Amino acid sequence: MTKRKAPDIVVGRLPLYLRMLNQLVEEGRSTTNSQELGDRLGISAAQIRKDLSYFGGFGKYGSGYDVVYLRDQLRRILHLQQTWPVVLVGAGDLGHALANYHGFAANGFEIVGIFDNDPQKVGTLIGSHEVQDVARLEEVIGEGGVKIAILAVPAGAAQTVADRLVASGVRGILCYAPVTLKTSPEVKVQYIDPVARLQHMAYYVGAGAKP
């Protein structure tokens, strides 16, 4: 059904569209249109139509989109019809917050193992998960066919752990460590770095309003 290869920036917006469609379903709505989606998301209607056009035709001209149909198509496009098993490496403060976050399971991702190398943490419980020794990482990834990992370890440990994840079959890494990982091209890495985001904002805030 894909017509042209969608740019990465377009793919990155699909989760926002999916989130909004989930919300519309919750609100009991049956149809929507690019104008409404755009208004709610702060994106132009034309941009939304163009983004979706990479993946096929989802609405009749003038009649908008069927909410459930478009949601289901976005889930299919993003490969979210199955639940993805995910390992979480790092059971510090951030690891705790991530392990306790209900948004993952509600949106297609189930944490199947939490790992740390600190003997003080191994064996402790986070929610219903027992923190496991990171020595067992490869075993759990292999047994579960895990392809996606969340990396919440200190910067100095991130590359070593990433290498082990990739060697075990992981192909997507959500990296919270403030580093740039070196991985092979078939591995997709996404970074979450709040400091970089704050600095990005400071560029604008500092220009308009010196504290």
Add this chain to the structure above:
Amino acid sequence: MTKRKAPDIVVGRLPLYLRMLNQLVEEGRSTTNSQELGDRLGISAAQIRKDLSYFGGFGKYGSGYDVVYLRDQLRRILHLQQTWPVVLVGAGDLGHALANYHGFAANGFEIVGIFDNDPQKVGTLIGSHEVQDVARLEEVIGEGGVKIAILAVPAGAAQTVADRLVASGVRGILCYAPVTLKTSPEVKVQYIDPVARLQHMAYYVGAGAKP
């Protein structure tokens, strides 16, 4: 010194360059060049030169960049010569992790207040910070001249809190709630949404390797 208006995507890369320059300073290096920065960051050398050209000339042709000088210039461009006071709203698991994260203070941002509306949390300590009643939010923002906030509240509360932040003078919001905030154009909002990032990855991982 600014020559042309830098696109937002370019501004977003400056913190990565700054982080790498900080690392080079720590390594005791005095000079670098776009090729080395690019190799370390997984960005082309040409892209780095083009990005930096928006802000002036930072190196002599062929001799590369002075590490400390370029770092200091990036800090100036990003308005990081001062430390920014920041308020954190939400003292749940995520708020705890953020409050305990040393990366903020080390990189230009000092958390000056943590707020929650849960009486069970108000008065408790997170590190050296006492969680304050969110009723005091406007007072602390006003007294501290706070322009930047981190929003770590549930989705349902995010817009209301954001409105209060903006009304009190905040001009930059780092939003962890999975929502799209409605704010006036002079307010810069950055979102951190791990679910959206995982879904973005699943698009690629699912295409290459069905679990």
